[in-house]
Amino acid sequence: SKDDHHHTVSHVDSNKYSIATEKKFLLYDVNFGEGFNLRRDVYMRVANTVRLLRESGENWILVLPPWGRLHHWQRMQVALSWRLFFDIESLNRFIPVMEFEDFLDESENRPIDQVIYLQHYEEGWGTEYVRKFDERKCLPPADSHYKKEKDSKWRGWFYSYEDVRASNFKCISIQGDSGTLKDLLTHSNFSSMTSVMVDRAETILHENFGDVNYWKARRSMRYSKDLVEAANVFRDKYLDSDDENDDTEMVPDWRKERAKRTAKGGPYLGIHWRRRDFLYARQDQLPSIKGTAEILEKLCEKLKLNRIYLATDAPEEELNELKSYLRKGLQVFRFTDTQKYNDGQIAIIDQYLCAHAAHFIGSYESTFTFRIQEDREILGFPIPATFNRLCPDNIPECEQPPKWKIVYK
Numbered sequence: 347s348k349d350d351h352h353h354t355v356s357h358v359d360s361n362k363y364s365i366a367t368e369k370k371f372l373l374y375d376v377n378f379g380e381g382f383n384l385r386r387d388v389y390m391r392v393a394n395t396v397r398l399l400r401e402s403g404e405n406w407i408l409v410l411p412p413w414g415r416l417h418h419w420q421r422m423q424v425a426l427s428w429r430l431f432f433d434i435e436s437l438n439r440f441i442p443v444m445e446f447e448d449f450l451d452e453s454e455n456r457p458i459d460q461v462i463y464l465q466h467y468e469e470g471w472g473t474e475y476v477r478k479f480d481e482r483k484c485l486p487p488a489d490s491h492y493k494k495e496k497d498s499k500w501r502g503w504f505y506s507y508e509d510v511r512a513s514n515f516k517c518i519s520i521q522g523d524s525g526t527l528k529d530l531l532t533h534s535n536f537s538s539m540t541s542v543m544v545d546r547a548e549t550i551l552h553e554n555f556g557d558v559n560y561w562k563a564r565r566s567m568r569y570s571k572d573l574v575e576a577a578n579v580f581r582d583k584y585l586d587s588d589d590e591n592d593d594t595e596m597v598p599d600w601r602k603e604r605a606k607r608t609a610k611g612g613p614y615l616g617i618h619w620r621r622r623d624f625l626y627a628r629q630d631q632l633p634s635i636k637g638t639a640e641i642l643e644k645l646c647e648k649l650k651l652n653r654i655y656l657a658t659d660a661p662e663e664e665l666n667e668l669k670s671y672l673r674k675g676l677q678v679f680r681f682t683d684t685q686k687y688n689d690g691q692i693a694i695i696d697q698y699l700c701a702h703a704a705h706f707i708g709s710y711e712s713t714f715t716f717r718i719q720e721d722r723e724i725l726g727f728p729i730p731a732t733f734n735r736l737c738p739d740n741i742p743e744c745e746q747p748p749k750w751k752i753v754y755k
């Protein structure tokens with residue numbers, strides 16, 4: 347609720363450095379075509395921009411972009427709040443965040459001061475990589491996404507909220523990272539604005555991919571208590587898995603987590619089997635359906651497991667085909683309560699269940715798989731139980747994924 351929110355904002359980092367009292371609000375959005383887990387990655391980049399802004403003494407608050415219009419979702423939903431997926435209190439332990447609805451209340455529905463549409467440089471990156479930004483004329487598609495109305499306010503998608511407007515709109519060519527975006531917000535004409543929305547936020551990169559601040563942002567992204575509870579009930583009921591036996595207990599506050607490598611996980615194999623649109627560009631990096639079944643059989647035999655938790659976006663026919671190739675003794679489990687949970691919530695439950703398996707194998711370069719690997723790093727699994735990928739049929743000994751290990755300092 348709103349009250350919870352105000353409560354949690356006030357205890358963030360307040361004694362580490364002094365912070366202005368005037369609040370500023372950073373909103374952002376991501377390119378329409380990007381999936382849920384790429385968006386989670388963009389959150390980590392923007393959250394670190396807010397961290398840097400606060401470290402320089404400004405009282406920025408991150409306004410969480412409502413979820414929706416994701417083309418991977420079978421059911422088209424919009425304006426979903428973050429609390430359906432994540433633990434807001436936990437996010438607030440990294441930087442202050444608030445739901446968009448609460449922002450609308452707090453700003454009394456006044457227009458957002460400024461929309462900044464990030465784009466690349468028309469001339470490309472040049473020979474050397476320098477961090478920079480410049481105001482430039484809008485390149486396509488920016489010019490079609492925001493329209494000036496008769497009263498000179500700007501209209502855009504704004505997460506499907508039809509009454510939201512912005513007072514100003516600019517296109518900025520940028521190459522850089524969370525820190526470059528911080529510079530843009532402090533050393534430019536935008537520094538006097540109280541509410542700024544950065545669109546196409548995926549244009550900026552991580553300042554230091556995989557460093558301690560990457561992991562702090564990542565660790566703060568705990569899942570909502572409802573989803574954790576639903577997944578734990580499923581573990582208990584079907585997978586003979588619970589935190590005590592699996593050595594996967596977590597301290598309530600992620601800031602108190604310590605390095606460990608002792609997690610055992612539940613007695614099942616977790617697999618993320620990415621299909622559908624992923625096959626277009628990465629077909630030659632993924633196994634066939636039959637090949638997938640063979641990998642699963644071999645792995646289960648080697649690890650002496652007879653249960654599989656299958657996370658996948660595969661259509662029903664492909665699922666049935668996969669199961670038809672597996673020997674009788676192997677049981678395949680999936681979480682499918684689409685009555686109670688939306689597509690994004692089921693995806694998170696899938697990830698959570700894969701994260702708690704004794705052994706995990708994922709799909710090549712899928713951010714869905716990456717988030718599972720990160721969860722397993724946080725839970726403290728040994729490296730070999732986590733960084734594994736499904737190899738294509740013709741390269742059974744294919745190169746395994748990069749091992750982005752957790753760091754705490």
Ligand SMILES: C[C@@H]1O[C@H](OP(=O)(O)OP(=O)(O)OC[C@H]2O[C@@H](n3cnc4c(=O)[nH]c(N)nc43)[C@H](O)[C@@H]2O)[C@@H](O)[C@H](O)[C@@H]1O
Pocket residue numbers: 379380381382383384385418419618619620621623624656657658659689690692693694696711712713714715
């Ligand atoms: C081809 C590219 O793929 C990239 O996807 P990738 O990194 O795998 O991962 P995501 O960015 O999460 O996008 C994939 C989406 O597909 C669904 N999905 C995929 N696998 C599963 C699964 O195991 N269980 C459930 N429940 N849902 C799944 C889910 O909606 C998920 O957010 C996209 O981010 C890019 O925009 C682009 O589409």
